[in-house]
Amino acid sequence: MRIQLLKRASGYKPFLYNICQSDVCEYLEKRNHPFVNIIFNSFTNRTNVNRCPLPPEIILEHFRFPVKALELLPLPSGDYAIFITFSFDSEERALVKVYFTLTEYR
Template structure:
């Protein structure tokens, strides 16, 4: 089964600019069918306790909840990756990011040229438009939002 993924939008928002700032949050077109994601974020104070709220939505007359909503203790996940849904997301991200270590996080963290090759996807995903909405929670307060939108197309008849 041939599957293609194309990022369509990226939105990064700091809720507390004294703790976290975004230097870059943008997509770059490589060709007609491929875009890459680049994010540069600065943690102005050490992050020792981080939770990540993950929501995935599918577009159908607006974006509707699709895969569910999960909150993961990000520092514990980085020590032992034990959450099956977030493990799928992190496997896509880990080779393109400097977030692949345990807490504390401080200074500049980068996601560079993130491209999702869906060949290894183990989750059945219908073709369509999707949104991955991430809320970063430090010390029990939402500090940043990172929302990524993409189009997924799977051709079941071409291999």
């Protein structure tokens, strides 16, 4: 599993986080990375990827990213993307792309 936070600046560029968790099952067992926890908890009730062994088909239904989940992070205003890539047997099997805009209100 790989999770990337990107910010738009002449295209989407890596920003702050680019996490490669070598084993999804290890993460699901320990859940010991704060940023991955924020992202994973946002869609955990909309997917069948909750424990190992992983199902043969990954399902993510009716997902709407809760941008409020990112309030814990020091992100300036701007356009962002989160890319989550699931790879199995050295092959990319699923890619989830979430795009959002953060705006500071005064």
